Amino acid sequence: MTLALDLALCALILGVALAAVAGAGVFRAVIFFITYGLFVAIGWARLGAYDVALAEAAIGAGLTGVLLLAAHGRLRRMQADTTERRSPTLSAALAGGAIALALGWAWFALPAPQPPDVAQALPQTGVGNPVTAVLLNFRAWDTLLESIVLLAALLGVWMLARDADWNAPLGPRYHARPDGVLAYFGRFLPPIGLSFGVYLVWAGAESVGGAFQGGTVLAGVVLVAMMAQLLRPPRVSQAMLRAALVLGPGVFLLSGLAAVGLGREFLSLSPAIAKSAILIIEAALTISIAVTLALLVIGPAEDPEPGR
Amino acid sequence: MTLWLHLVALGLLATLAGALWRVWRGPSQADRMMAAQLVGTGGVGVLIVLAALQDWALLVVALALALLSALAAVGFVKAQTPDGAGDPEEQSAHHGGQYHPAARQKDGAT
Numbered sequence: 063m064t065l066a067l068d069l070a071l072c073a074l075i076l077g078v079a080l081a082a083v084a085g086a087g088v089f090r091a092v093i094f095f096i097t098y099g100l101f102v103a104i105g106w107a108r109l110g111a112y113d114v115a116l117a118e119a120a121i122g123a124g125l126t127g128v129l130l131l132a133a134h135g136r137l138r139r140m141q142a143d144t145t146e147r148r149s150p151t152l153s154a155a156l157a158g159g160a161i162a163l164a165l166g167w168a169w170f171a172l173p174a175p176q177p178p179d180v181a182q183a184l185p186q187t188g189v190g191n192p193v194t195a196v197l198l199n200f201r202a203w204d205t206l207l208e209s210i211v212l213l214a215a216l217l218g219v220w221m222l223a224r225d226a227d228w229n230a231p232l233g234p235r236y237h238a239r240p241d242g243v244l245a246y247f248g249r250f251l252p253p254i255g256l257s258f259g260v261y262l263v264w265a266g267a268e269s270v271g272g273a274f275q276g277g278t279v280l281a282g283v284v285l286v287a288m289m290a291q292l293l294r295p296p297r298v299s300q301a302m303l304r305a306a307l308v309l310g311p312g313v314f315l316l317s318g319l320a321a322v323g324l325g326r327e328f329l330s331l332s333p334a335i336a337k338s339a340i341l342i343i344e345a346a347l348t349i350s351i352a353v354t355l356a357l358l359v360i361g362p363a364e365d366p367e368p369g370r
Numbered sequence: 371m372t373l374w375l376h377l378v379a380l381g382l383l384a385t386l387a388g389a390l391w392r393v394w395r396g397p398s399q400a401d402r403m404m405a406a407q408l409v410g411t412g413g414v415g416v417l418i419v420l421a422a423l424q425d426w427a428l429l430v431v432a433l434a435l436a437l438l439s440a441l442a443a444v445g446f447v448k449a450q451t452p453d454g455a456g457d458p459e460e461q462s463a464h465h466g467g468q469y470h471p472a473a474r475q476k477d478g479a480t
Contacts, residue, residue, distance in 0.1 A: 063376040070383050074390070081394060093393050093402045096442055100413045101386075103435065107420050107428055115431045123410060124438030128445030135449025234455035236448070242459035244444065255437055262430070270427045275434070282438045289444055 071108060075101045084151075092134055096127040112270040113193045116262075120278035128285060129359050188336025190268040197272065198340045202329040206318065209311045209347055212354050216307070220298060223362035231295040233360030238291045248290020255283035263348045267337065273310075273344040277351030284356040298363055303353070310350030314343050372423065379419045386412045403446045410439030 078101055082094035099122020106115035180192045180200075187195035197205045223230075238244040262276035287293035296303045317339060318329035326332065331339050389412065392405035414436045421428035448455060 063373055067376055067379055067383070070380055074383060074387060078390060081390070085394065089399050090393065090396070090402060093406045094390075096406050097390065097393065097409045100409055100435070100439070103431065104413060104416055104420070107417055107424075107431055110424070112425070112427055112431060115428070116434055119431050119435045120438055123413070123435055124441045127406075127439075127442030131442060131445040131449045132454065135454045138449075139452075139454060234448075234453070236455045237460070238457035239459040242457055244447070244457050244459070247440075247444070251437070251440075258433060258437060262434075265430075270430045279434060279437065282441050285441065286444060289448055 068108060071101070071105060075105055088137070089134055092127075092130045095130065096123060099123045099126060113191075113266075113272060113275070116270055116272075116275045117278070120275055120282070124282050125278060125285075125355060125359055132359075132361075186333045186336070188267075188331065188333060188338075188340055191266060191270075191272075194266050194272055194340065194344075198343060199331055199336065202314075202318070202331075205347075206311065206314050206329065209314060209350065212351065213307060213311060216354050216358055219358055220362050223364060227363045227365045229297055229299055230363045230365040231297050232357060232363050233288070233295050234364070236289045236291055236295070238289070240291075245290050245292070248286050248292045251286050252283045255279055255286075259283065259348070259352070263344055264341075266344065267341060273347040274351055277348045278355060280348065280352035281355035281359070284352060285359055288356070288360065295360060296357075306349055306353045308350070310343075310347035313346035317343055375419055375423050379416055379423070382412055382416045382419065386416070399446075399450075403443060407439065407443055410435060410442075413439070 075098070078094055078098045082091050082098055085091060085094065099118060103115045103119040103122060106112075106118055180195065183200075184190070184192060184195055187199040189195050189199070220232075238248070259276045259279035262271035262279060263273055264271070266272035266276065284293065288295055317331075321330050321332075322328050324332075386409050389405045389408040393402050393409075396402050414432045417428055417432035417435065421432065447458060451458060
């Protein structure tokens with residue numbers, strides 16, 4: 063019976079992926095891609111990778127959907143050419159298939175790796191969730207650089223603004239009827255989302271959750287509040303905004319340097335203070351991730367009526 | 371009990387397949403979007419059943435999906451308004467209820 067369930071899930075994932083790539087129409091592809099994220103999240107849940115399932119559900123089914131739908135709406139308003147060029151599809155499919163085959167061959171041909179047992183070293187890391195232990199203790203370098211990459215991506219998006227618009231508020235001027243459904247939703251969701259996001263960060267030390275997942279949920283809350291015209295979009299020049307963006311990478315980097323100052327290796331955590339250090343770093347990272355993701359979705363500064 | 375839960379999960383996946391058919395067929399963009407929302411709701415259901423089968427920690431994933439899958443619908447509604455930032459409710463007030471958003475029209479090739 064488990065096999066039937068897994069086979070049905072695999073068939074759905076493959077079918078949705080194929081429909082997103084092969085079907086005609088940009089909008090249909092966008093919707094299939096949103097549902098694809100959801101099925102992949104269920105797939106990760108079946109595989110027991112709950113932290114990955116959580117990240118995929120929050121990013122794939124939540125934020126990416128808003129981003130792609132906004133992009134599609136903008137293309138339509140600009141009356142851009144959305145007809146697809148059919149010619150490279152076959153070669154791309156062949157290249158993708160070849161890579162998949164090569165990866166599959168490598169998986170079977172290579173000897174099984176003997177990874178170090180995370181469970182044995184777990185008591186020294188200060189946390190009970192092996193994923194958090196790897197992200198913030200064993201391989202803190204990766205996580206530090208990833209948090210900086212996220213910041214660089216946001217700077218890249220901001221570069222797309224016109225020079226004259228640089229000091230304009232970020233993103234579109236969202237507006238909504240003050241007593242309408244959207245304004246109600248914008249007041250209803252944030253309290254729940256805020257508590258849930260904070261819970262995810264706190265619980266991430268011991269069970270499913272983490273700074274990235276919690277930050278994504280908080281970014282969703284910020285987006286809803288902005289779209290319901292309850293939160294004004296910030297400007298690039300705001301000092302508080304810039305502080306929030308660099309808080310996570312900054313605290314992370316400072317904690318790494320503090321370890322050097324105490325005579326340990328860069329980014330290493332003493333087992334005695336590991337738990338509190340990880341929680342402080344994660345709290346700072348969460349704020350930066352939440353603000354960065356929300357601003358990535360709403361886009362660069364733009365003035366809808368230039369010259370006004 | 372386990373067998374029964376497996377059957378429920380399979381049944382829920384079957385309803386999702388039905389929703390996917392509507393995403394494929396359309397014909398309007400609103401049809402596709404509403405079907406995607408149905409997939410979101412069904413996905414929450416599947417995750418809750420999987421939580422009962424595997425590990426109750428999965429409820430957190432279901433909760434995240436329930437909270438955030440509605441975001442796509444908000445983004446869709448925003449993108450349908452003339453400036454991409456509005457609210458159809460404002461539009462219907464301006465036009466005396468005579469507003470026909472692009473979402474209701476047939477999807478065509480875009």
